[in-house]
Amino acid sequence: MSDDVSVMTGNEAAATAARLARVQVIAAYPITPQSPVVEQLAAWVESGELSAEFVAVESEHSAMTVCIGASTVGARTFTATSSNGLAYMTEQVWWAPGARLPIVMCVVNRAMAAPWNVLNDQQDSMSVRDAGWVQLFCRDNQEILDTTVQAYRIAERLHVPVMVCYDGFLLSHTMMPVAVPSPEQVDAFLPPFTQPFTVVDPADPRNVGPVVLADPRADETGAVRGGYMEIRALHHRALLDALTVIPETDAEYAAAVGRSWGGLLWEHLLDDAEVVLIAAGSLGTQLTLTVEALREQGVKAGVLGIRAYRPFPVEALREKLAGRRLALVFDKALSYGYEGPICSDLRGSMLGVEGAPAVFGAACGLGGRDVTPDDLAEAARRAIADLEAGARTRETDWINLHLEG
Amino acid sequence: MDTLPRDHDMYEIRWHGRGGQGAVTSAKVLADAAFRSGFEGVTSQPSFGAERRGAPITASSRLAHEPIRILSQVTTPDIVVVLDDSLLAVANATAGMKPGGTIIVNTVKTPAELGLDGGLRIVTSDVTGAAEAAELIVGGQPMVSTAILGAFAAATGLITMESVEAAISHAFHGPAAKKNIDAARIAYDCTRA
Structure with a gap:
C-alpha cells in the first residue's frame, strides 16, 4: 500500500477527494485558508486530469448559487470556503438544504471578522449549524480525504448537502502522509449520481423552487402536497436519518477502501x-x-x-x-x-x-x-x-x- | 560525520528562511523524504498566517515512527535549519533549542565563525554555492530550498540521499528536478561539522 501514500496538506487531501469523487461542477471563490483546494482543482481541470466544469465566480454567494443550479439538474458539485466567505454565502447556504440538493462543501475552519484574522477556529461553520446541512468534522488529513468521499454518498442517499469541516492551517496547510485510494476503489463505493429526483427535463417540464405557503396545496395533477412545514419536517427527518446513514456509509467505505472513522x-x-x-x-x-x-x-x-x-x-x-x-x-x-x-x-x-x-x-x-x-x-x-x-x-x-x- | 539516532521518539525541526526563499518547500520535501526514509509519522507546516517576501519566516517539521498528533508550531526544536546566515542576527534562530541540538546553517563561514552559543552541534554547508554550481538559478537568485536537504541528510543521517532525490522528483519534473538533485548532492558533499 505504501506506493499509494503521499505526503500532502489537508487542502490537497480535500481536492484529491473531489477528484476521486468525479465531481462534475466546481464553483468557488478563493479565501485563505481554503484557496489551495480550488487552485488544485482548477489545475486538474485545466490539465484534463479532472473532467469537470470549473466555474469562476465573483463571490461565495455566486459559488453556492452555481452549485445549486448544477445540482438541480443532477450534476455532482463541489465547493469550498472559509470564514467570511461562508458568511457571505449564507443566503444560499440555507437554500441548498431546503431544496434538498446533495452538494458537498468543504469548510476550512477560520475565525470570523472583525477583527480580521485568517487563522483557525470553528466559529464559521458553527454559525450555520442550523441551516440543515450535515456537518462532519475531521481530525487529520486522511480523514479529510475519506470523509469528503463519504460525504457524497451520504448527501446523495439523503438528498441533503454535507459540509466537511476541517481546521484551517492546522490541517489545511500541514503536510502529513495520506493514503490515496485507487479510482476503482472509490468508483465501487460511490457510483455516479443518476437519481432523477432533481433532473430538469424539457420533455417533462416542472416548476422548481415555487413559493410554498403555510397550508398544504394541490400540485399540477391535483394531488395534495405538503406546505412549508411538511417540507421542513421531511428535511428534519432526513437529517435524523443521517444518524444511521453516516455510520452505514463509514462501514461501506471501510469495506471498499479499508479505513473507517467511527461513524458519528x-x-x-x-x-x-x-x-x-x-x-x-x-x-x-x-x-x-x-x-x-x-x-x-x-x-x-x-x-x-x-x-x-x-x-x-x-x-x-x-x-x-x-x-x-x-x-x-x-x-x-x-x-x-x-x-x-x-x-x-x-x-x-x-x-x-x-x-x-x-x-x-x-x-x-x-x-x-x-x-x-x-x-x-x-x-x-x-x-x-x-x-x-x-x-x-x-x-x-x-x-x-x-x-x- | 556523526549523525543522529533514528530511534529517538520524535524530532522537532524548525526552519528559518526569508519569504520567497522556499523554506516551506524545504519543509515539504523533507516530510516526503523522511516518509520515504521510513519515518511513518511526519508533518510539515508553514508558520500560520501571512508572509512577506524577504521578511524572516519559519516553518515546522516533525519526524517520528508513529503518526504525529501535535499540530502546534515547533518551539523547542531538536534541529534548526537556517537557509540564509543573515538570519542568525535577526531571527533568534536558536531560541528554545533543546540542549545538544543541531543547527544547520547555509553559509560560507566555518562553524566557529558563526559565533553561536556553545552546547549546540553546529553544521555548515555552502548551499548557495551548491545551487550556483548546479546552475539552479531562478530570477537571478540561487535556489537553496531543495539543496539544503542535501545538507540535512549529511548533518543528521535521518534521511537518505535516495529519498531526497525521490522527493525532489515528486515535487519537480524534467530538467528542474535534475538541477535540484544536483544541487542537493553538492550540498551534501560540502557539509561540515
Missing part, C-alpha cells in the same frame, strides 16, 4: 475513563496526547471526538457518557453571551440521563491562539478540581487567555 463519534482510551474530554476536529487529535499524559498522573481520562455535529448524535453520546464523572467540552467557537455550542448541545442531551456526568465547557484556540496538549491537560486538571470542590456547573473556562488585570 470516535474515542480514545474511553473504556474505563471517568473524565471525558470532548472536541470536534484536530483538537481531538491533540487531546489523545493529553489523556495519555493525564493517565500517567493517575487520572482515568479518555477522549470522545465529535465527528458528526449535525445531526447531533444524542443517543450515541448518552450511551458513551452515562456513568462518567465529568465531560469537559473544548469549543473553538462561542455563542456570545452564552457558551460554546458543542457544550450547550451536549449538556442538553444529558438532561434526565441516569448517571449523566457533570458537563463543563472550555473555550480555546479562538483566532488561532495556540493550544498545546499540556494546556489542555491543565484545563482538565482545573475542571477536575472544580468538580471535586462541589461544582456541578461552571462558567466557560477560557484557555490561554491573557486579559490585563
Whole structure:
C-alpha cells in the first residue's frame, strides 16, 4: 500500500477527494485558508486530469448559487470556503438544504471578522449549524480525504448537502502522509449520481423552487402536497436519518477502501475513563496526547471526538457518557453571551440521563491562539478540581487567555 | 560525520528562511523524504498566517515512527535549519533549542565563525554555492530550498540521499528536478561539522 501514500496538506487531501469523487461542477471563490483546494482543482481541470466544469465566480454567494443550479439538474458539485466567505454565502447556504440538493462543501475552519484574522477556529461553520446541512468534522488529513468521499454518498442517499469541516492551517496547510485510494476503489463505493429526483427535463417540464405557503396545496395533477412545514419536517427527518446513514456509509467505505472513522463519534482510551474530554476536529487529535499524559498522573481520562455535529448524535453520546464523572467540552467557537455550542448541545442531551456526568465547557484556540496538549491537560486538571470542590456547573473556562488585570 | 539516532521518539525541526526563499518547500520535501526514509509519522507546516517576501519566516517539521498528533508550531526544536546566515542576527534562530541540538546553517563561514552559543552541534554547508554550481538559478537568485536537504541528510543521517532525490522528483519534473538533485548532492558533499 505504501506506493499509494503521499505526503500532502489537508487542502490537497480535500481536492484529491473531489477528484476521486468525479465531481462534475466546481464553483468557488478563493479565501485563505481554503484557496489551495480550488487552485488544485482548477489545475486538474485545466490539465484534463479532472473532467469537470470549473466555474469562476465573483463571490461565495455566486459559488453556492452555481452549485445549486448544477445540482438541480443532477450534476455532482463541489465547493469550498472559509470564514467570511461562508458568511457571505449564507443566503444560499440555507437554500441548498431546503431544496434538498446533495452538494458537498468543504469548510476550512477560520475565525470570523472583525477583527480580521485568517487563522483557525470553528466559529464559521458553527454559525450555520442550523441551516440543515450535515456537518462532519475531521481530525487529520486522511480523514479529510475519506470523509469528503463519504460525504457524497451520504448527501446523495439523503438528498441533503454535507459540509466537511476541517481546521484551517492546522490541517489545511500541514503536510502529513495520506493514503490515496485507487479510482476503482472509490468508483465501487460511490457510483455516479443518476437519481432523477432533481433532473430538469424539457420533455417533462416542472416548476422548481415555487413559493410554498403555510397550508398544504394541490400540485399540477391535483394531488395534495405538503406546505412549508411538511417540507421542513421531511428535511428534519432526513437529517435524523443521517444518524444511521453516516455510520452505514463509514462501514461501506471501510469495506471498499479499508479505513473507517467511527461513524458519528470516535474515542480514545474511553473504556474505563471517568473524565471525558470532548472536541470536534484536530483538537481531538491533540487531546489523545493529553489523556495519555493525564493517565500517567493517575487520572482515568479518555477522549470522545465529535465527528458528526449535525445531526447531533444524542443517543450515541448518552450511551458513551452515562456513568462518567465529568465531560469537559473544548469549543473553538462561542455563542456570545452564552457558551460554546458543542457544550450547550451536549449538556442538553444529558438532561434526565441516569448517571449523566457533570458537563463543563472550555473555550480555546479562538483566532488561532495556540493550544498545546499540556494546556489542555491543565484545563482538565482545573475542571477536575472544580468538580471535586462541589461544582456541578461552571462558567466557560477560557484557555490561554491573557486579559490585563 | 556523526549523525543522529533514528530511534529517538520524535524530532522537532524548525526552519528559518526569508519569504520567497522556499523554506516551506524545504519543509515539504523533507516530510516526503523522511516518509520515504521510513519515518511513518511526519508533518510539515508553514508558520500560520501571512508572509512577506524577504521578511524572516519559519516553518515546522516533525519526524517520528508513529503518526504525529501535535499540530502546534515547533518551539523547542531538536534541529534548526537556517537557509540564509543573515538570519542568525535577526531571527533568534536558536531560541528554545533543546540542549545538544543541531543547527544547520547555509553559509560560507566555518562553524566557529558563526559565533553561536556553545552546547549546540553546529553544521555548515555552502548551499548557495551548491545551487550556483548546479546552475539552479531562478530570477537571478540561487535556489537553496531543495539543496539544503542535501545538507540535512549529511548533518543528521535521518534521511537518505535516495529519498531526497525521490522527493525532489515528486515535487519537480524534467530538467528542474535534475538541477535540484544536483544541487542537493553538492550540498551534501560540502557539509561540515
